[in-house]
Amino acid sequence: MRIGVLTGGGDCPGLNAVIRAVIRKGVGVYGHDFVGFRDGWKGPLENVTTPLGVPEVRGILPRGGTILGSSRTNPFKVDGGVEKIVGNLHRLGIDALIAIGGEDTLGVATRLSEVGVHVVGVPKTIDNDLNATDYTFGFDTAVNIAMEAIDRLHTTAESHHRALIVEVMGRHAGWIALHAGLAGGANVILLPEFPFSLERVCAYVESRFQSHYAPIIVVAEGATPDGGENATIEKGLDAFGHVRLGGIGEWLAGQIEAHTGKEARTTVLGHIQRGGTPSAFDRVLATRFGLHAVDAANDHDWGKMVALRGTDIVRVPFAEATSELKLVRPELYAEAEVFFG
Secondary structure (H helix, E strand, C coil): EEEEEEECCCCCCCHHHHHHHHHHHHHCCCCCCEEEEEEHEEEEEECCCEEHHHHHCCCCCCCCCCCCCCCCCCCCCCCCHHHHHHHHHHCCCCCCEEEEHHHHHEEEEEHHHCCCCCCCEEEEECCCCCCCHHHHEEEHHHHHHHHHHHHHHHHEEEEEEEEEEEEECCCCCCHHHHHHHHHHHHCCEEEECCCEEEHHHHHHHHHHHHHCCCCCEECCCCCEEECCCCCCCCCCCCCCEEECCCCCHHHHHHHHHHHHHHCCCCCCCCHHHHHCCCCHHHHHHHHHHHHHHHHHCCCCCCCCEEEEECCCEEEEHHHHHCCCCCCCHHHHHHHHHCCCC
């Protein structure tokens, strides 16, 4: 078979490990031929390809980002986009696609699969919010980066008697904030799933100062105060209609200063969470996903995404993976609340 490979959406550590595993097993075990599509769905849409064989994947295991490039191109927002992709795949002699991406990339894969394109999916999101898989690669690396930042901020918070706020990624799901906050010993963790009481947050801050320690607050970018007030800055929409968020950390710092009289500062980790070399866990998980994805393609098991269930890699229908987001459950948040204040 001749198989196309693409990476879509935001970059995250581990993408190159997936690509490497797909090529090493696909070429070395099955004898398939591979074509790399550049910049997500823009590649098959505009017929932008790059060679992808064993020489191209040597040495890429520890590298962050993706050698194929990425974008948030949505072919369903382009006139005749689906027809262009189908036509380009036919002209290139592509028998199947392996699409590595998150909710949006796999949403496109789902719709293409429905019109007859042979697609296998690999779940990728540092937010860990894709349904049907216990973990996605990139998440562990992002959590460790955020945890290290929290560890470092503890000392400066104590030195200057400040409340320090760490804003992390998480538009709709607060998995990074929850895990990094717990691992880093945060005093308050605020998630998109649970609107927060500003009064309670300020009470936690004051309680922490009364015990002669300085508070660390971890907030996901999509967190909101109760009452529905929009405390974030909307920075436009991407091609999939998602609002680009930011500003909750600065808003919260201002509110804490106004209500408690205590100095508050914000650190926004932003794209630092995406960059750099993947953790050992993410390298292994991404490698296993790549190996099983090429198995699915070799078996002609189309319309499926590989997923982690316990310690096993399984195949699930696209619909199961993209029908709804995986959100933090109340009982998990209750575990974190034990350490607030």
